Structures are given as C-alpha cells and as structure tokens.
Amino acid sequence: MLPFLVTLSFIVLGISQGALGQGSQSIPNTFPHAWPGQPNGTFSPEWQSYFEVTQKLPNITAPLSRSFAGNIPVNRAGHPNDTLFFWAFEKQGSNGTLTAPADANNTDPWIIWLQGGPGSSGMIALTTENGPIHVLANGTWVFNNFSWNHLADVIWVDQPVGTDARNRCFPRTGTGFSTADSTGYVPDEDQTGEDFLGFLSNIVKVFPSLATRPLFLTGESYAGTYIPYITKHLFQAQNPPVKLRKIAIGDGSLGSQATVEHLPVVNVIETYPALIGYDEDVFNYFREQEHLCGFDLNLTYPQNGHFPTLNLVRPTAHSALSQSLLDPMETRARSKSFQQLVSGKFAAAHAKRSLNTRAEFFERREESRQQWKRDLSGRANGTIDPFYGCFLLDELEDYAVNFTFPWSNGGFDVYDIPDATNPEPFLNASTFFNDNRTRAALHAPTSKDWIRNFNYPFGNVQDRSKGNQYGDPSVEPIAFLSDLATNASAANVSIVFYSGNDDSLVQHRGTEVIIQNMTFGGVQGFSRKPSTPWFDDSGNFAGIVHQERGLTYVLIAGAGHLIPEWKPAQALVFLREFVLGNNQTGTVSGTVVVGGENSTLANDYLPGGNEIFYGSSATQGTSTIPGATQAAWNSFIATATATHPPLANGNSASRQAAGSVLRGVIVALVVGCFA
C-alpha cells in the first residue's frame, strides 16, 4: 500500500468538498477609498495628478515610466461603489503620452489588458506576464525588459466589478482591487460589457487623448469571453467612448467547455506524446474516445459546413472524480495554486521516501499501468468511458499523473504541459499590493484586500448550477462571433486570436475549430491551412501565423497559457508585428501566402519539444525523451493518423479491478481557473 498517497487523496477531497459553494455565504460590500487630494466633482484632467503614482513603491527600485492608478466607477445606476481598478503606464521612455490633451490627430496606439478567470486580476499580468515589474519566486522584484509598455501606453484593469472573500483557487483571499456593493455584481456578460463601457467613458474624461487614439483591446483566457461581449456593446453604442482598432485574445474561451477544453485532447497528446509514455494503445484509446464524443471534427480549408454543437457527455459511473464532474455545484478546483496546496504535502512525503521504496513505487505504478492498459477495451467497449464521460482532458491529466514520469511527481500544469515542477515556484504579488504604502501610492481601496483570483458570483450569489461551469449564464461568444466579425469589418476593427503551443487548458486546436466555424469577411473559415512560420528578432522560429480577411491567427511555440510569462521576447515581437503593426506575413493574397507555406508546419499539431522539467519549487532537472523512442513514435503516428483506429474489443477485465489496484493513488486534481 501507499499510505501517504491515501492521505493525500483525502486532503484533496476534503478541501474540494469543504469549498463547495452552497450559495449561502454573504457577498462582501466593498467600495473605493478617497485618498487625500481627490478632486471634487466629475472626472476631468484635473484627476490626473490625483491618480499619478508618485509615492515610492516598496521593494521597487527600478525607475518606472510615469504611471497612474486608482478606481473608476462603471456608472451603473444605483451602484456608485461598482468600480474597476486600473494601473496605467505610459510608454517607456515617453513622458506625457497619457496626459496629452484631446487631439483627434493623435494616432498613438494605446492598449488595455484584461485577465481571465473569471475573476482574475489584471495585476497578475502586470506583475508576472507583460507588465513592467515582475515578482520572482523568492519575492524579489525585477524590471521586465519586454513589458508591453515598451511599445505603447498600457492600462491593466481589474474587471468585472467586485470581489469575494471566499475563493476556490486561493481560499480566504479574494479579485484584484475592483469594488462592488453586495448587490452590485454582474448578472451576466452583457452587464460586464456595459460596465466596461461605463468605465471607459469615465477614463477618457481623465485622459482625453484616449477618446480618439486607436485602442487595442487585449487579454487572455476568460477574457476570450469578456472581450467579444465588450466589443459587441461598443458596436451597439450610439456614441462609443473610444475608437477600437483591434481586439487580440490569447488562449481565449471563445466556445463551449467541450470545444475549448476537451475536444483538443488528441492534439495535446500529439504535441507531447510523453504524456502517455509514447504508448500506442493509449493513444488509440484516446482517439476512440475522441471519436465517440464527436470531437474528431474534420477541419477543411476552405471549410465545408458548420460544426454541430458539441455535447459534453458526463460520467455515468460513480467514482470520486466522476462525482466531482457530475456535481453541478462543483467548479472543480482548476488552479495550479490550489494544486500547490496539496502537492506541497505530496512532494514532502515523496522526498522522505527512501530510494528503495521509491523503486517499489515505480514498479507498482507500472503494474497498475499495465492493468489499466489491459483493461482499456473493457472500460469502453466502443462506448464512452463511464468514469470520465467526455471530460477527456481530465482523463489525460489523470493518466499522466497516475503513470507517467515526471508528471507522476504530482505536478501537471494544465497551463504549461512541459512544466512538471511540483510545487511550482509561486509568484506572489499579494504582499506587495496589500502593503499600506502600495495601497496609498496606487489609490487602492482599503475596504478589501487585493486577491489574485476570486470565485465569481454571477448575479450576486454563488450558483454553479446555472450557466457554465463558472455559473456564467451567458451564451458563449461563438454564438455571435460571425455577427461581431461583420460589424468589425464595417468598423475597420481587426481580430487577432493567438495561442501558446504548450497550453493544454485552452489548446490551439479549439481555437482553430472556432475560426473554421465562424464567418468573417463574408466567408466561413480560413481558405488555407495555417502553415507560415514567423520569427523572433534573433531570427529564430517563433511559431505559425495566418491572416485572412481581417482575422489573424498566431501560434506561439514554446509558450504555455500565460504566453508573455513563458516567451516574453517573442510575445513583444508578436505585439509589435501582428497586433500594433500590420505585418503581412501569413496573409493569403490570391493564390500565394506572404512568407510562404511550410509543409512541415501543416500538420494539426506543432511538436512540443522533448524536454519536461521537474523539481520542487524550482526546476531541478529535465526529463529528455530518447531519440529512438521519438523515432518509433513518429513512424507509428504517421500510419496511425492515416486511418481511424478500429473500435477496441475483447478484454473483459473489469474496470473495478484496476480501480482497486490503483486505490490510493492521487486523483489528479484537474487544474486551473482560466487565468
């Protein structure tokens, strides 16, 4: 037996059950703080000197460009305390770009960045991704040479309104510095869009040049839901407060959970076959499940017909995991930080084990894996696995954590497949934001603490039985993306979707499905398959780019979900060339594509590399896949993907037997709020 593992799974389940929302907790009332010098009356450029960050920020020694921060109301009737928090940085090296007077001839770009979640603070990106100051795992602060404000004025925003002290991913902390009274939370995404317009109409009164300068609205993950809704409301507005030029969405939740999370699972395996230990049977098993779930959509260029709405079949058999998937109140603790809570204990226990027992552990694990394999046909028999349903990403994560080194150390980061460190280095900005000196300098609220992420209460209550897995009742953006694209073309607004190739939570295949299923420039989907390389400033391959009829798609090699964290230099080139700039690489022009098409990039997946890094709180080693294994796999995959595998048959060993052998092994807690 493996007692430490048994203990662990109890801790895991204990936390998840303890944190299950019953909708009964009180929702906090928060409000902005009036710091000395706050002007009286309505917003005007007079507020610039109030918002300017002039006091010294603790632990920040680097000279920063001029910045402004504070809370600005969203103008919702009856909810004066509903505000969004912003921190705006002028373009590096400039002085006066944000405070420039109104001037319709000023065409300097400006950028807004929104985080995902739902409920994640924009300050996460500011302090760990594309912002000017970064916190390191040891608490040190450094200057980021690849901050997006090297190219334009950038405003990082905490939205939607509100906060919640009780949070699934970071228990007892709660989002960013935005505020809301206890009945002032947003009921849905349309209110989110309206609120954001209210915020914009106020901020352009403080910084009047922003009303007419080209706005680049950017964000990642669940911002893939927010941004289309905000854009929809901007297009509907009689007098839009800003001039939108482009929207850019990274690893965005543009479609259903089935489409963005579970459909791409075979593509995830193909990108990193190490996840299944290069096991051909396991690959065929997942392909069969993909087929049975209706996830094997055939993308054609040009696209032939619309895809059906995907049905996310739920597990039917009882197990701890299936129970959590079945529970409509269960949000599933999808957060790497949540995972850290338990995995830290796992790592400690693991470290204590002698080599001898560890070898025993690995032997035992291989035995279990063989059992699981023998059992494959018995599990499914041409039917959807009753234990996982079509939650195929969960099944893959569990497989990797159950059986495949180094993920079997307990670390599976859905945001970044090759990162198997456990616990991961934790980049914690909360000490900084909650320091009274920081609060005063940033004109932040004192009625609440800054929190990275909160469990977003749509409609003022936590009710996960409604709407999607986050309780968001709004229809997914795919339902109106074609209309949005039509309006975007008319308004000369371009759309950029980009993906980190190492992300498994919102994998790029899902984004490609969305693109082929939407109409833009009057035609459905791309007419040619994306296969044009783009390069960073050192001339190194950086990924794939494709552009047609106002829609740009960029794949970024070697980057996880939080793209600028993993590939900061490449993310800045991407911003310069394909968001702010109009670089034509990848553009279809008649029968040719600018920059050419490369047949080795025309597969459904871009191989993810052969190094998996692991360690505790820092990378202590990498696991490299032997060349012979890769060669054997490559020849297998070439034939395996030429035809669909036959349905599994035969073995009658029961799933229950495998279950008892494996009992006590950690249930891979599927990770991740949509950061």
Ligand SMILES: *[C@@H]1O[C@H](CO)[C@@H](O)[C@H](O)[C@H]1NC(C)=O
């Ligand atoms: C705002 O008004 C109050 C009272 O009317 C006054 O004490 C305060 O100085 C005013 N603040 C500013 C910045 O003008």
Ligand SMILES: *[C@@H]1O[C@H](CO)[C@@H](O)[C@H](O)[C@H]1NC(C)=O
């Ligand atoms: C910006 O310019 C003003 C004068 O216009 C000056 O007082 C201030 O120190 C400058 N700030 C920076 C960061 O250079």
Ligand SMILES: *[C@@H]1O[C@H](CO)[C@@H](O)[C@H](O)[C@H]1NC(C)=O
């Ligand atoms: C904007 O440019 C036009 C044409 O160059 C010029 O006539 C006008 O005065 C400019 N407006 C401002 C506010 O500078």
Ligand SMILES: *[C@@H]1O[C@H](CO)[C@@H](O)[C@H](O)[C@H]1NC(C)=O
């Ligand atoms: C913190 O980590 C960074 C990067 O690893 C290192 O350069 C720095 O010296 C460390 N600082 C302290 C105080 O340990």
Ligand SMILES: *[C@@H]1O[C@H](CO)[C@@H](O)[C@H](O)[C@H]1NC(C)=O
């Ligand atoms: C807004 O916050 C203030 C405290 O600053 C409080 O007195 C007031 O009741 C709040 N308004 C609402 C509508 O909750």
Ligand SMILES: *[C@@H]1O[C@H](CO)[C@@H](O)[C@H](O)[C@H]1NC(C)=O
């Ligand atoms: C995609 O094509 C394959 C091979 O023709 C077929 O088996 C499969 O059913 C198709 N998928 C869908 C969803 O139609």
Ligand SMILES: *[C@@H]1O[C@H](CO)[C@@H](O)[C@H](O)[C@H]1NC(C)=O
């Ligand atoms: C594809 O588009 C159709 C029609 O707009 C929609 O009904 C369907 O849900 C979409 N399917 C996917 C997988 O996005």
Ligand SMILES: *[C@@H]1O[C@H](CO)[C@@H](O)[C@H](O)[C@H]1NC(C)=O
């Ligand atoms: C992983 O292990 C758990 C715990 O034994 C088991 O319930 C689950 O079915 C396993 N999943 C996979 C995909 O191996």
Ligand SMILES: *[C@@H]1O[C@H](CO)[C@@H](O)[C@H](O)[C@H]1NC(C)=O
């Ligand atoms: C400043 O840095 C020190 C040393 O790393 C740390 O102990 C302290 O908590 C930090 N303070 C803030 C406000 O970040």
Ligand SMILES: *[C@@H]1O[C@H](CO)[C@@H](O)[C@H](O)[C@H]1NC(C)=O
């Ligand atoms: C920070 O300010 C609050 C009042 O806003 C006060 O209650 C608290 O003691 C202060 N904390 C420190 C460490 O000074």
Ligand SMILES: *[C@@H]1O[C@H](CO)[C@@H](O)[C@H](O)[C@H]1NC(C)=O
């Ligand atoms: C477009 O971007 C590519 C990066 O792949 C770069 O090599 C090229 O120089 C850029 N072209 C122009 C015209 O800036």
Ligand SMILES: *[C@@H]1O[C@H](CO)[C@@H](O)[C@H](O)[C@H]1NC(C)=O
């Ligand atoms: C699979 O088939 C075997 C024998 O054909 C049968 O004993 C077993 O119950 C089946 N399993 C499922 C899940 O249908």
